[in-house]
Amino acid sequence: MNSPSQRLADKILKRLLHEKLLSEPEAKKLLPKLADGKLRSQDWRLAIELSTPRKTKP
């Protein structure tokens, strides 16, 4: 059985995906670190930045 942290991490990432704050590949990368408490500030920033839609140039 998954630990409470793992189950919660899964729920959080699903919502972040749903709200399009994270892309699927980034969410997959974050999952183990989020549950283990090893997610650093720069990991959060990179994941959110990479998942932010780029503005299309006119």
Add this chain to the structure above:
Amino acid sequence: MPFSLPFEKGKQLTVIYGENGTGKSTICDAFEFLSRGKVSSLENRGLGQTLRFWPSMGKTPSDISVTLETSDGSCCATMTRSGEVTAVPTDKRPRAEVFRKSQILSLIEATPGERYAAISRFIDVSGVEASEGALRDLIRDLRRTQELAIAGLAQNQETIHQFWETAGRPATDAFAWAETECQRGTESFEAESAALNALQIAYARLVEIPDRLKAAQQAVKAAEKSASEAAKTLEDTVQTASKDAAEVVAVLQAAQAYLAKIPTPKVCPLCESEERMSNLANRIRLRLGAFSTVQASQSNAVAAKQTVQRAEQQLEIVRNKAREDVTRFEEVLAEFTWPKDIRLPTRPVPTTLTGLAGWLKDSVELPGEWRMAEIERHDRKQFVATLNHALETWRENTAAQKDLARLIPRLERALEIAMEERRRFTDEILASISAEVGRLYEAVHPGEGLNKISLELDAKKRASLEIGASFCGKDTRPQAYFSDSHLDTLGLCVFLALSALEESGETILILDDVLASADEPHVDRLIEMLYSEAIKFRHCIITTHYRPWKEKLRWGWLQNGPCQFVELMRWTPQTGLALIRSVPDIERLQKLLGETPPDLQSICYKAGVILEAALHFLTLHYECHVPRRATGLYTLAELLPALDEKLRQALRIEVQTGKDSAGAPIYKTVHLKDHLDELTRIAQARNVLGCHFNQLSFQLLDADALAFGQQVVELMNVLTDGDAGWPRNAKSGEYWATAGETRKLYPFKKP
């Protein structure tokens, strides 16, 4: 002494009954030893390290061996001399949760912190909390960076505006002007600045020319004058000396050189005479001394001539250098296209010293102007660089500000989601545990548990858990208002709810004497609740010294279908732990009836007692009239007539015989009247054969005794279900039913 406890196949619940000191807790210890390698029943008894007390008296740790044999394989736990417990094979080691009477209030009376620790494994999300903390830190840092970027942006704008104002507000706005200014570049300023610098250097060299030329010319004149004076002195000195003095000096110098090589010649090297040869060298030195003034004058004259030559050479060098400097200046002037604001000499540099001096006098102000022009261009270059830097920083800060303005809200939303989900997750787990505790508690204390028990995390304290309960309509702490019995039940319910949360299907649940403080009728409900909860676990073992439980099982008053009941004999050092199998009385009666030859007295005695139990049940159920008696003891002669004719006509049982193809139960209806009438007719067999020595028994046939026993068995088989117990459930409102409605007793009320 080795002890073996066989488990009946298909029975998930084992109730172990034994009076105090029969070894109930030892069996629980064995499961804990096998599962967890420890024996907690001895803890907190002031024994310190309990290891040495684990074996029986006179035994050693290595004598301990516990084996669990199942259809899935077996696992054996033993202990080394050093106290290490090993279980082989480890993958077959059973998972067990042991809950003892001494622990029943542990979760209730524990501090909020201890209570949290007990359930932390179900709600511990510290990993996510740490990651959430990193996100919070990031947002805080980025907010600070954003504030700095905004402040920097304002400062950049102000700087550019100041430059624009200073420049006289050209163009439409400060930034358009700044962009244009910076696009111009600084190369022209650099080139002009370099040319002006070269021009100043070249001019400075021209300025030096007159002085250097004059100095060189004066040096030539001075040298010529010195040479003239030296020549005159030499002439005078020579005239003063003999006419051939010069030649004589030469001869003497040659002789001195000769004597230096040959110090004592025998003859004169010039005339070959041997006369006056002694002391010749000394005499030559004296004579040469007399000619030294001439020699000095000669040297001075030669040196003065050489000085003149050198001065003339130097003068030529200075002249050449001056020509080069003039040429260089003209080149510098020619090789650059000078801006209009730079003033230049109006005529070429003259080639004469006098002309140059006049030219320099006419252009004396120009180097100062060039210097100022150079400084002005340098300042201009610096200004553009500063403007460019300010513009670049403004662009960077603007871009950073835009990036942060997009990123921070997304990060903040992510944090919001993480916090929301974490709180919801924890609340849901606690709510589900609370609901489960409430459901279990409700089963024992109807109307007191559902939605009335809560587990609450203290938001102000970390890792702190409170138990809440509703009492007299108010939310409060149960410890303050609940009775000991209620608290015991609550403790047990919390333990059961937590145990069921984690791999319950793999867990052996062991409850050691936990019914102690429950009172009637709660204990019946508690037992029923334990029955229904036991099926959630791999197996459930309950030990008890509660005698009514044993008796109720014996009489089939409890549904004992999934339950195996075992009884322990008193422990002795000789026998150790020993089992008695508790057989329900109806089974005993059936066994007696099957014996050959039959024991009529025993059959009648046993059948009489069982019939009394059945009549006791029916007369209480239908509130039949019997003589009022303080002892509450009644004979068959009093109980049988209490079931009057009207009731007997109405009494019927629907016996479940199976299920149809759709799964609906099939019932067969049996009227009790015939059974009761027949029993009334032959009930005297009980007293005549079963209870007393009576001559009347001589007149009775064996068949009458056997018929009495058989009739009781038939009545009981119709009225009760060996697995589901007696029809006591009134939920339908139309009949009384056993568990699973295997029997339905009509009528619901006495007609």
